[in-house]
Amino acid sequence: MNSRINFTAEQLPPPHAALQLIVTIPAKNESEFIIPTLQVLTRQELGDRTKACYEVIVLINHSSDATLKKCIDFKQNNPDFNLHILVTYAPEINNVGAARKLMMDLAASRLAQDNYLIAMTDADTLVGKKLGGAATAVYPGSH
Numbered sequence: 001m002n003s004r005i006n007f008t009a010e011q012l013p014p015p016h017a018a019l020q021l022i023v024t025i026p027a028k029n030e031s032e033f034i035i036p037t038l039q040v041l042t043r044q045e046l047g048d049r050t051k052a053c054y055e056v057i058v059l060i061n062h063s064s065d066a067t068l069k070k071c072i073d074f075k076q077n078n079p080d081f082n083l084h085i086l087v088t089y090a091p092e093i094n095n096v097g098a099a100r101k102l103m104m105d106l107a108a109s110r111l112a113q114d115n116y117l118i119a120m121t122d123a124d125t126l127v128g129k130k131l132g133g134a135a136t137a138v139y140p141g142s143h
Contacts, residue, residue, distance in 0.1 A: 012084050015110040016052040022110060023119045023127075024103035025058045026096050030123035031066040034058070038074050040126045042081050055082035057107060058123070061099045062089055067123070 023041060027034055041056050060068050071085045093099055100120060107118045121127050 018052040020116045021054045022107040023056045025123050026099040027067050027123035028061045028063050029065045031070050033124035045129045057084045059099050059103050060087045
């Protein structure tokens with residue numbers, strides 16, 4: 001694996017025109033917890049929106065366990081879930097704060113419209129099912 005990766009929006013597939021919500025997850029040695037977190041995120045209640053309005057980006061940061069394998073397997077088993085997996089061992093991304101900043105910058109670069117929401121969670125956190133509803137509450141005319 002490459003020891004240094006410079007992340008840009010071009011490393012991911014182009015965002016869908018309807019994309020309004022990105023959830024970012026930094027993950028370091030979270031193989032025990034990442035699958036339940038991703039499972040909850042697949043069950044988001046999006047109302048009248050399509051799945052194209054929502055994606056999840058996991059940054060596996062200096063991980064030495066099976067987190068990457070579990071994320072890849074999850075993506076293969078859930079092909080309709082917009083999951084992007086990035087990996088870094090870059091020395092400048094040496095803490096969760098640096099990983100979060102990198103992910104926020106990357107997410108913002110993928111969202112071209114004004115009506116969007118970037119959410120961040122941890123790899124061992126089970127979020128509620130209404131993140132899509134939160135975007136509607138913030139931007140009521142954005143469906």
